[in-house]
Amino acid sequence: MEMIDLSRYTGKYDIETVIDGFEKGTVKDGDTVEIEGMxxxxxxxxxFAFFVLRTQRNLVQCVYEPSDSDKPIADFKEEDSVRLTGTIKKDDRSALGFEIHINSIEVLSSPAENMPIVINKKKLDCNVDIKLDYRPLSLRNPHERAALKIVDGIINAFRSFMHGEGFTEFVPPKIVSAGAEGGADMFEVDYFGEKALLNQSPQMYKQMMVGVFKKVYTVAPVFRAEKHSTSRHINEFEGLDFEMGFIDSFEDIMAVEARFMKYMFDYLKTNYSPELKELGVELSEIPDIPQFKFMEIKEIIAEKYNREFRNPNDLEPEEERLIGEYVMETYGSPLVFVTHYPSKKRPFYAMDDPENPKYTLSFDLLLNGAEVTTGGQRIHDYQMQLDKIKSRGMNPEEFSDFLMMHKYGMPPHGGLGIGLERLAMKLLGVDNIRTVTAFPRDIGRINP
Amino acid sequence: MEMIDLSRYTGKYDIETVIDGFEKGTVKDGDTVEIEGMxxxxxxxxxFAFFVLRTQRNLVQCVYEPSDSDKPIADFKEEDSVRLTGTIKKDDRSALGFEIHINSIEVLSSPAENMPIVINKKKLDCNVDIKLDYRPLSLRNPHERAALKIVDGIINAFRSFMHGEGFTEFVPPKIVSAGAEGGADMFEVDYFGEKALLNQSPQMYKQMMVGVFKKVYTVAPVFRAEKHSTSRHINEFEGLDFEMGFIDSFEDIMAVEARFMKYMFDYLKTNYSPELKELGVELSEIPDIPQFKFMEIKEIIAEKYNREFRNPNDLEPEEERLIGEYVMETYGSPLVFVTHYPSKKRPFYAMDDPENPKYTLSFDLLLNGAEVTTGGQRIHDYQMQLDKIKSRGMNPEEFSDFLMMHKYGMPPHGGLGIGLERLAMKLLGVDNIRTVTAFPRDIGRINP
Known part of the structure; x- marks a missing residue:
């Protein structure tokens, strides 16, 4: 019997520690370091040879000058996993401020074949399908993986912000019974011979949890069996959702989201600057976020851009783009809230505006001209919810689990859902949502 | 046009702020506070009447003494959502040290009917099926919800620990193609008319991501179409998974997990003591965690407890229980690593022990006598992985996506998976895993 040694695997060979030390002056020119990477x-x-080492977040130039007893240069391969001892040489031409002269190097693992795609140029030079076919390889490209690192940053920011605001995380179910939201655009699962569905939103569950913890959030997959194949849709995505009770107005929800956006922008700028730089993204300071009523902004855009006023129940993608342009130009804000969407276009649990029930106490948040969030106040009164379900020709019996909370008491509440990948896409300004999705699923792809 | 007001909904009415202030002395006897709850x-x-207010984490006793102009006591209902102004009255009999004498109270929302189950006794007095049928209500019971709050704590601890250790979070896919792991015990999805499956583990994806970020983790649902219905199995659960590259030994993985366990125990004790107290759980200090080889501990247990030595390839549940008992008795540890499981019982990607290939470089972690983690070193060499797949009679072509990373180079690596609900169950000592699952799915239940 022995006891586990807690000091194992504590970043001893991480170049990231060396870089940090070099910046702070604790690691200097001439120092010997041990690092690992591919x-x-x-x-x-x-x-001699230059070996550019890829570590978890960086590329480090190393110089290998073998003596007679060393492994010859030709014996090394790209994608070898190595651990090496080397000497820091200050070099102002290098992005890190130094390169490493290798004293000894050990190959831990070696590939069986050469890469089928070129991953070690600045950017990948292949189309999106090839990128995705070779996802485990293409993501090794520093530009490609930087986008995924930002996704990690957004999730981290979301969770640490929500936790700091006193929200409780919960795990919603993904397999749900057939009745729930009617079944349109939902994937069917064979559940021990019975028909079940994959949840398209944690909506009902997060409302239920408001009665339990008052303020809740969840980071969970949602599934949409939508047949369109566009650059901004995938069929399985990650939802960042929260829901909160005892609100005075749906603007309470917007305030929490506005604080989150500021928090996230700051968080990324502080902790993810290497990746933002790699992606050529400069995050602006977020000023106060302007908000417009749906009809108001539609009219502004129609007038300013000389567009015919049409589709009174929805914003067209081109309209969203123009709103983004207008708000950036006028208020210097990449973000804008559009409120009071028409009741017709909002779900059955949305609270109508008592001042004008054709509209709802709801909002979208647009980032750089595209919707990244939908939210609003929900109905908490049992009779009101029952009436709205009936008025839409839906069957209240199919919603008995949902209506249970209303019947036995719920505080006024509301919340929102953010599509993680959509948010990342708009934040980074990439033109395909698959770029920010590790393993995207669409109508033509469930591999790798 | 207006700008969103960032100061909205910032916990002004949270009793939690008052409790904190009372403990620190900034809120005193005789002070007036505004709070909300059900x-x-x-x-x-x-x-007069006692109104016990349920807030997001507490129960607070309030005294309501209506004057003639006030709403009569009989007009209030349990599960009313209220906001009130009251005076702090020091009271040493109360768990919080005070009660609140109500000056004014507003009902924000009122239930349509009385509760169908009694949630306001200390513990729920109904069987597990009733509890689950009424999940949105039964979770309002403070004892019931405390278990879910601990689950929130475990997720938080896991993410903040992994992030602190430099791991990158990624989102694995849930819908996967038919070939992946053979399809046994996997749920089938109708994916636009084609057969797809729900992933039973992020295993292959986290290995792929090691080639990208070196150290990765994910918090994601996994699905198991296992037909048994027991108190410790559910068919959809949350996996806490990590995977790490450049390991010297599978013991590196165990060391990271041991650090996590210490971190989590401390984290829960610091931040979740009200819930631990409610649940009657005292978390011990974790000493160094002992580790035993599979065959070694089997022999110890057989001898010590006078058991027949049987089932040489696996640990029986009763054996796990006895191991827990033995280790607690001998080393005062609720945790124990069992290493070197037989190759026969480990998956095709497990690395065999070069010293004795009948066993693998793998481990389980047992907590209070039950397995909560399975982990180990994986095969990184292409030929070795190819051979093992073939030797098991599996078809390498079905694994071409998986084998891609091996073929083009992978560092030595390994990782583990923790079942969130199983961990919570063993940590809290509850006898049914459904207690720590918000909306459990089993062979007989996909509702609510």
Whole structure:
């Protein structure tokens, strides 16, 4: 019997520690360091070679000059996993401020074949299908993986913000019974011979949890069996959802989201600047976020951009784009709230505006001209919810689990859902949502 | 046009702020406070009533003594959502050290009917099926919800620990293609007319991501179409998974998990003591965690407890229980690592022990006598993985996406998976895993 040694695997070979030390002056020119990584690129010269090492967040130039007893340059391969000892050489031309002269190097693992795609140029030069076919490889490209690192940053920011605001995380179910939301655009699951569905939103569950913890959030997959294949839709995405009780107005929800956006922008700027730089993204300061009523902004846009006023129940993608343009130009804000969407276009649990029930106490948040959030106040009164379900020709009996909370008492409440990948896409300004999705699923793809 | 007001909904009415202030002395006897919550229990006396208010984490006793102009006591209902202004009265008999004498009270929302189950006694007095049928209500019971709050704590601890150790979070896919792991015990999804499956583990994806970020983790649902219905199985659960590259040994993984366990125990003790107290759980200090080889501990247990030595490839539940007992007795540890499981019982990606290939470089972690984690080193060499797949009679072509990473180079790596609900169950010592699952799915239940 022995006891586990807690000091194992504590970042001893991480170049990230060295970089940090070099910036702070605790690691200096001439110091010896031990690091590990994969050989991203080999540039062989006559008597030496540059090995560019790929570590978890960086590329580090290393110089290998073998003596007679060493492994010859030709024996190394790109994508070898290595651990090496080397000497720090200050070098102002390098992005890190130094390169490493290798004293000894050990190959821990070596590939069986050469890469089928070129991952060690600045950017991948292949179309999106090839990128996705070779996802485990294409993501090794520093530009490609930077987008996924930002996704990690957004999730981290969301959770730490919500936790800091006193929200409780819960895990919603993904397999749900057939009745729930009617079944349109939902994937069917064979559940021990019975028909079940994959949840398209944690909506009902987070409302239920408001009666339990007052303020709740969840980070969970949602599934949409929508047949369209566009650059901004995937069929399985990650929802960042919260729901909160005892609100005075749906503007309470907007305030929490506005605070989150500021928090997230700051969080990314502080902790993810290497990746933002790699992606060429500069995050602006967020000023106060302007808000417009749905009809108001539609009229402004129609007039300003000389567009015919049409589709009175919805915003067209082109309209959203123009709103983004207008708000950036006028208020310097990449973000804008559009409120009071028409009741017809909002779900049955949305609270209508008592001042004008054709509209709802709801909002979308647009980022750089596209919707990234939908939210609003929900109905908490049993009779009101029952009436609205009936008025839509839906069957209240199918919603008995949902209506249970209303019947036995719920505080006024509301919340929102953010599509993680959509948010990342708009934040980074990439033109395909698959770029910010590790393993995207669409109508033509469930591999790898 | 207006700008969103960021100061909205910032916990002004949270009793939690008052409790904190009372402990620190900034809120005192005689102070006036404004709070909100649901009326958990009404105890009506002749001229006044006790309203026990349920807030997001607490029960607070309030005294309501209506004057002639006030709403009569009989007009209030349990589960009313209220906001009130009251005076702090120091009271040493109360758990919080005070009660609140109501000056004015507003009912924000009122239930349509009385509760169908009694949620305002100390514990729910109904069987597990009733509890689950009425989940949105039964979770309002403070004892019931405390278990879910601990689940929130475990997720929080896991993410903040992994993030602190430099791991990158990623989102694995849930819908996967038919070939992946053979399809046994997997749910089938109708994916636009094609057969797809719900992932039973993020295993292959987290290995792929090691080649990208070196150290990764994910918090994601996994699905198991296992037909048994027991108190410790559910068919959809949340996996806490990590995977790490450049390991020297599978013991590196165990060391990270041991650090996590210490971190989590401390985190819960610091931040979740009201819930631990409610549940009657005292978390011990974790000493160094002992580790035993599979065959070694089997022999110890057989001898010590006078059991026949049987089932040489697996631990029986009763054996796990006895191991827990033995280790607690001998080392005072609720945790124990069992290493070197037989190759036969481990999956095709497990690395065999080069010293004895009948066993693997793998481990389970047992908590209070039951497995809560399975982990180990994985095969990183292409040929070795190919051979093992073939030797098991599996078809390498079905694993081409998986084998891609091996073929083009992977560092030595390994990782583990923790079942969130199983961990919570063993930590809290509850006898049914459904107690720590918000909306459990089993062979007989996909509602609510």
């Amino acid at each position: 050989i991203h690129r080999i540039r062989a010269m006559k008597s | 009326i958990h229990r009404i105890r009506a006396m002749k001229s």
